[in-house]
Amino acid sequence: MRHTLVARVQDQPGVLNRVASLFRRRAFNIESLTVGGSESPDFSRMTIVVDTARVPARIVEESLRKLIPVAEVSDVTHLPTVERDLALIRVRCAAGQRSELNELAQIFRGRIVDVATDSVVVEVTGDLEKVDGLLDLLRPRGILEMVRTGKVAMLRGVATADADADREATAKQGA
Amino acid sequence: MKLTGAQMLWECLVREGVSTVFGYPGGAILPAYDAMLEYPIRHVLSRHEQGAAHMADGYARASGKVGVAVATSGPGATNLTTGIATAMLDSSPTVFITGQVPSALLGTDAFQEVDVTGITLPITKHNALVTDVRQLARTLREAFLIARSGRPGPVLVDVCKDVQQATADFEWPETVELPGLHEPRAPRTADLARAAELLSRAERPLILAGHGVVKSGAAELLRVLAEKTDTPVALTLLGLGAFPASHPLCLGMMGMHGHAPANHAIQRADLLLAFGMRFDDRVTGNLKTYAAAAKKVHVEIDPSEVAKNVPVDVAIVADLRAALAGLLPVTAQQQHPGWRTEIEGWRQETQARDILQQPDAGRLLAPHVIHDLWRATGGEAVVVTDVGQHQMWEAQYYRHERPRTLITSGGLGTMGFALPAAIGAKLARPEAEVWVVAGDGGFQMTQCELATVQQEKLPLKIAVINNGYLGMVRQWQELFYQKRYAATPLLSPDFAILAGAYDIAGTRVSKREQVAGALAEARRVQGPALIEFQVEAEEKVYPMVPAGADLHAMIRRPTEAAVEVRA
Numbered sequence: 001m002r003h004t005l006v007a008r009v010q011d012q013p014g015v016l017n018r019v020a021s022l023f024r025r026r027a028f029n030i031e032s033l034t035v036g037g038s039e040s041p042d043f044s045r046m047t048i049v050v051d052t053a054r055v056p057a058r059i060v061e062e063s064l065r066k067l068i069p070v071a072e073v074s075d076v077t078h079l080p081t082v083e084r085d086l087a088l089i090r091v092r093c094a095a096g097q098r099s100e101l102n103e104l105a106q107i108f109r110g111r112i113v114d115v116a117t118d119s120v121v122v123e124v125t126g127d128l129e130k131v132d133g134l135l136d137l138l139r140p141r142g143i144l145e146m147v148r149t150g151k152v153a154m155l156r157g158v159a160t161a162d163a164d165a166d167r168e169a170t171a172k173q174g175a
Numbered sequence: 176m177k178l179t180g181a182q183m184l185w186e187c188l189v190r191e192g193v194s195t196v197f198g199y200p201g202g203a204i205l206p207a208y209d210a211m212l213e214y215p216i217r218h219v220l221s222r223h224e225q226g227a228a229h230m231a232d233g234y235a236r237a238s239g240k241v242g243v244a245v246a247t248s249g250p251g252a253t254n255l256t257t258g259i260a261t262a263m264l265d266s267s268p269t270v271f272i273t274g275q276v277p278s279a280l281l282g283t284d285a286f287q288e289v290d291v292t293g294i295t296l297p298i299t300k301h302n303a304l305v306t307d308v309r310q311l312a313r314t315l316r317e318a319f320l321i322a323r324s325g326r327p328g329p330v331l332v333d334v335c336k337d338v339q340q341a342t343a344d345f346e347w348p349e350t351v352e353l354p355g356l357h358e359p360r361a362p363r364t365a366d367l368a369r370a371a372e373l374l375s376r377a378e379r380p381l382i383l384a385g386h387g388v389v390k391s392g393a394a395e396l397l398r399v400l401a402e403k404t405d406t407p408v409a410l411t412l413l414g415l416g417a418f419p420a421s422h423p424l425c426l427g428m429m430g431m432h433g434h435a436p437a438n439h440a441i442q443r444a445d446l447l448l449a450f451g452m453r454f455d456d457r458v459t460g461n462l463k464t465y466a467a468a469a470k471k472v473h474v475e476i477d478p479s480e481v482a483k484n485v486p487v488d489v490a491i492v493a494d495l496r497a498a499l500a501g502l503l504p505v506t507a508q509q510q511h512p513g514w515r516t517e518i519e520g521w522r523q524e525t526q527a528r529d530i531l532q533q534p535d536a537g538r539l540l541a542p543h544v545i546h547d548l549w550r551a552t553g554g555e556a557v558v559v560t561d562v563g564q565h566q567m568w569e570a571q572y573y574r575h576e577r578p579r580t581l582i583t584s585g586g587l588g589t590m591g592f593a594l595p596a597a598i599g600a601k602l603a604r605p606e607a608e609v610w611v612v613a614g615d616g617g618f619q620m621t622q623c624e625l626a627t628v629q630q631e632k633l634p635l636k637i638a639v640i641n642n643g644y645l646g647m648v649r650q651w652q653e654l655f656y657q658k659r660y661a662a663t664p665l666l667s668p669d670f671a672i673l674a675g676a677y678d679i680a681g682t683r684v685s686k687r688e689q690v691a692g693a694l695a696e697a698r699r700v701q702g703p704a705l706i707e708f709q710v711e712a713e714e715k716v717y718p719m720v721p722a723g724a725d726l727h728a729m730i731r732r733p734t735e736a737a738v739e740v741r742a
Contacts, residue, residue: 010355013304018296025297062479068301068321071354 032150092142181210201247204274228258233599249287264586268327300328377446387451420574561617591620
């Protein structure tokens, strides 16, 4: 199965290399890895989605924790989280199909961010399933190019969970 | 206080308690070597950087203190890597300092530039490149802290030449905080209680004691616990010495070339108490059939080792000494007479097969040499072994009574380890009698360090066990490759004459009755001495669990071997 680990790491040269080297050396299978700024200038935050068919998530988590620049690791797989993946998708699109495509994108809270004579670029943000859902619908039209950020995840606060979950549910129904 | 980076380096080392370093100078580390002369540091010049790395490792293993090796950039640093990996696999607290090209030249393929932090990333606990003199003291302080803490290991600090030459205010941080350095957790009372409960209900309990017992200084607590609960103890290779070999509860080494009673006991036990060991493949054999009847309690400082290879019923992630101190008061006094009797049966059966019991027809066998060395030294010497057959025979026939009396490369299995590691060990414990036991193959890998022995005036004693083959590989070829001896017959120099070239007393022994006398003479001489033992060429290490086979499926010494010799 897939596990999602969130790590707070010191913002130093080579941190990403250390994490990648660990995963390569231990043959842990990365599905996606994102890294970027955090609330503190001294730390970055990584969201790592790992395939745990071969190695238990706990071993991955404990191995990550052994890296000196890794301050904290949590396995958020079974915890309530907000998860987001951003995709840019260049789809074949004749001039006459643009409004139809625009409507489709909007159902997924996506939008067209670039238009060319025979293609458009759709931007969509959401959890993995939502992005996958839009991709499934766009595929028959011809996906010319696609880039995804990979998942970023954050634990939900206790009191604010509902509003966002409701929105998610609405979006899924729309899909 | 204004200091150059080079001065800071030594100032930091002295403040960390370092008095001896091993190394080899070169261009990118020259400023540091120049500044060294102003500090109370004994520098031991190796003949190859690999030797310096093993020396630092041997120093650390013999003393428990951090061992330090220094090398220059490029080839100096790459030559260290075998020694760094050796220290990594055996969790040896070591700090490696390498010179690097000036920071302005980084990444330009400058003369003797190599990406040392990149190369050593997977074989160090941590490493760092210093490009700013203001970061140097803190980085070194952190390096020592990391090397020593938790599960120890090697840390490498790569210092650009311009950093060594630059001047700055010296600020030595009393304490450093590393958000990612997690101090060992305290053992949880509930886990200790569960372990104690399993132990109280067990009929056939067995303690597996590893390197962690030695490293955490828990040997005495282990003995008390074993005696109180009447629980036999089997040892890993690196655990030898953690429990006295002469103790009635001691079963000796486990695993691929383990003592047969130890392996039988593991497979028969209903409870394993694994203390500071990591269920390495050389210890377990086939994991599917390993200790199938046993509940398992694993006490281990490194959480990533728990349930990595073997599922466990109780995991206690803690420093072993703290865990045993917590476990002792909650365990009850026990007796296991039935279990002890069963083990005694295996012991007697094994004793009968022992090579020392068999007629030797005048042949000199390596186990004879080890046995006589054990007798001559009363089991009190520090023995530093290389890798191969002699290493296993040493583990089987030298009966270690105390921690840190066996120093050997277990995890990485590094040939060439013994001589340089012994140099480090002797410098760490000058009062101890230190013996090198090496094969003809491994010894030749680092025999250049004989010059270091002589230059440093170290009264090391060296036993080269010469069987004319890369013996362990030959044994595998004999057993698993139809005796096709590809590249294992080995020509060697006359080691006694070689020793003589370094002005080291050398002698050669080929008969059993000469062994005791030669050992006595080597021990008598003031300085270093080397004995070449020309032993039986095609002897095999028994028992042997073939790689991946069931632990109980040991290939045993054929009893007809005795008949063969008589005929």
